[in-house]
Amino acid sequence: MSLESVLKNIDADRLMQTVKAVCTGERLSNEAEKASFAVMKQLFEDAGAAVRMEYHRGYVSTPDAAALTAGGRAFDCRTHPMTPSADRLEAPLVYVPLRETASADPNALAGRIVLTDGLAMEPVVRTLSEKGAVGVIFITGLFIHNMIISRVWGSPTPETMHDYVSVPVVSVSMSDGEVLRKEAARGASACVSTTVTSRWTDIPCLVAEYRHPSGNFVMVTGHNDSWHLGAMDNASGNACAIELARVFKSVLPRMKRGVRFVIWSGHSHGRYAGSTAYCDAHFEELWQHCILNINADCLGGQCASVMTESPAMASTADLARTALREAAGVTDWIGCRYSRSCDQSFWGPGVPSVFSQVSEQPPFEGAAAEAFKLMFGSGRSGGFGWWWHSVEDTPDKLDPELLKRDVTVFASALWHALCDERLPLDAEAELREFTALCRDWEKQADGALDFSVLMKRLDVLRRRLADALQQADADRANDITHRVLRALIPLSYVEGSIFFHDEALRQPPVPMLRDIGRLAGADPHLRECLLVKLRREINRLILGTDLILTELS
Numbered sequence: 155m156s157l158e159s160v161l162k163n164i165d166a167d168r169l170m171q172t173v174k175a176v177c178t179g180e181r182l183s184n185e186a187e188k189a190s191f192a193v194m195k196q197l198f199e200d201a202g203a204a205v206r207m208e209y210h211r212g213y214v215s216t217p218d219a220a221a222l223t224a225g226g227r228a229f230d231c232r233t234h235p236m237t238p239s240a241d242r243l244e245a246p247l248v249y250v251p252l253r254e255t256a257s258a259d260p261n262a263l264a265g266r267i268v269l270t271d272g273l274a275m276e277p278v279v280r281t282l283s284e285k286g287a288v289g290v291i292f293i294t295g296l297f298i299h300n301m302i303i304s305r306v307w308g309s310p311t312p313e314t315m316h317d318y319v320s321v322p323v324v325s326v327s328m329s330d331g332e333v334l335r336k337e338a339a340r341g342a343s344a345c346v347s348t349t350v351t352s353r354w355t356d357i358p359c360l361v362a363e364y365r366h367p368s369g370n371f372v373m374v375t376g377h378n379d380s381w382h383l384g385a386m387d388n389a390s391g392n393a394c395a396i397e398l399a400r401v402f403k404s405v406l407p408r409m410k411r412g413v414r415f416v417i418w419s420g421h422s423h424g425r426y427a428g429s430t431a432y433c434d435a436h437f438e439e440l441w442q443h444c445i446l447n448i449n450a451d452c453l454g455g456q457c458a459s460v461m462t463e464s465p466a467m468a469s470t471a472d473l474a475r476t477a478l479r480e481a482a483g484v485t486d487w488i489g490c491r492y493s494r495s496c497d498q499s500f501w502g503p504g505v506p507s508v509f510s511q512v513s514e515q516p517p518f519e520g521a522a523a524e525a526f527k528l529m530f531g532s533g534r535s536g537g538f539g540w541w542w543h544s545v546e547d548t549p550d551k552l553d554p555e556l557l558k559r560d561v562t563v564f565a566s567a568l569w570h571a572l573c574d575e576r577l578p579l580d581a582e583a584e585l586r587e588f589t590a591l592c593r594d595w596e597k598q599a600d601g602a603l604d605f606s607v608l609m610k611r612l613d614v615l616r617r618r619l620a621d622a623l624q625q626a627d628a629d630r631a632n633d634i635t636h637r638v639l640r641a642l643i644p645l646s647y648v649e650g651s652i653f654f655h656d657e658a659l660r661q662p663p664v665p666m667l668r669d670i671g672r673l674a675g676a677d678p679h680l681r682e683c684l685l686v687k688l689r690r691e692i693n694r695l696i697l698g699t700d701l702i703l704t705e706l707s
């Protein structure tokens with residue numbers, strides 16, 4: 155079985171059949187979700203993989219009902235997970251453009267329901283509620299887009315259990331938003347009722363596997379839970395995993411490591427509670443044996459012609475580039491660094507990651523584009539399509555040929571990850587990027603912090619790693635690569651403890667040093683306090699680098 159025959163074996167019709175079979179309804183810890191997992195279990199078994207179900211406790215939240223009236227008229231709306239329920243909350247309505255929310259005068263917001271623009275985002279709700287708003291209405295897109303309002307990554311701990319917003323939130327479509335703006339302008343009140351059920355549950359997690367005697371494995375991951383039918387988001391990713399299980403069965407004799415397909419719930423309505431619980435339950439195994447995480451989410455959308463923007467790490471960029479070129483003829487891939495999204499719950503145990511989506515919409519203009527630009531920031535793509543997270547995410551929004559193209563890209567990446575003698579992961583590139591990022595922070599600190607020990611250690615590490623890899627046979631090189639990456643990725647991507655999970659908020663690279671960005675604007679006392687903290691963070695990085703050096707000796 156060759157790479158070419160594996161890629162040729164991927165079938166558009168079968169992928170679409172799987173998508174339709176997985177789309178059992180809105181899958182949010184309910185009967186539809188159970189049915190969808192049963193379908194997937196059967197399909198993975200039919201493919202020939204060893205399948206088991208795991209259940210992990212997790213905190214999820216469902217937007218069960220919402221009503222909104224203003225100016226004597228009812229508006230179609232939807233509330234959001236992890237927000238409080240409200241029973242006929244009535245207050246004056248005020249419109250604040252999104253870009254003015256941060257600077258808005260609290261006196262103008264106190265006791266009011268604030269109408270603003272864009273996809274419903276936690277930081278916006280928090281800002282408005284801290285200024286006294288009692289409720290928030292988002293004007294989202296052509297259709298109402300579902301979003302989760304939480305900065306807590308995965309299920310809460312005693313430290314984070316109160317970190318949820320305290321005001322009810324609903325979203326409306328742009329056409330209704332226009333009417334509501336007029337109502338706000340003429341001084342109308344709005345009345346909001348919401349029912350949000352937040353609860354602990356057993357989150358299903360399907361594990362389908364082809365094991366390898368080494369115990370080492372590549373993970374192919376994705377969520378099953380969905381907003382509405384969720385054909386693109388994420389039955390497409392589930393169909394990808396099932397198709398890969400089918401076509402890689404015959405690759406088994408050539409595999410240098412195993413493959414584990416892991417599909418969970420709790421992504422959409424638990425802020426990655428499923429992937430986080432899987433990480434917590436298997437932390438030691440992931441740290442010891444997981445070589446790579448290939449996440450599959452939102453594939454094959456109609457007109458999804460932009461293939462240059464998919465996320466990857468420095469260590470996995472070559473793998474992404476190779477797969478996209480081999481499978482889709484893409485020669486101008488740029489890629490982007492992972493943000494705090496895409497179920498990236500495995501940075502603590504240092505698992506390298508590649509992909510999530512591989513194709514996006516071309517950039518588009520118009521009012522709906524504004525909402526998307528806030529979410530998909532590069533400006534080089536239009537994100538996931540107007541149907542994303544809405545009632546319109548139905549199978550007809552997928553293009554069978556583009557779905558096949560995207561799955562072929564995943565197949566190529568998986569082939570190299572499983573079959574290449576030398577792991578297609580570049581530890582030296584990850585180290586080069588990390589060193590450059592530390593240098594950027596040093597520059598920004600403008601002489602206020604001593605980076606000399608760290609930079610010297612990184613220099614030694616760079617030389618020692620290059621020597622070690624050059625002298626090693628494939629097995630030893632793979633072991634070095636794995637050990638270096640699992641220690642380096644947390645330094646580059648994790649701010650707090652590797653056993654916990656940083657907040658689901660924007661985070662700069664090497665987030666341990668993020669407070670350098672606050673030095674310039676700080677008063678003298680705060681500046682000293684920041685410098686104390688940052689010296690300690692630099693010590694963490696020095697020791698982390700030292701530990702990698704001991705791995706090489």
Ligand SMILES: [Zn+2]
Binds near residue numbers: 377387451452
């Ligand atoms: Zn998704």
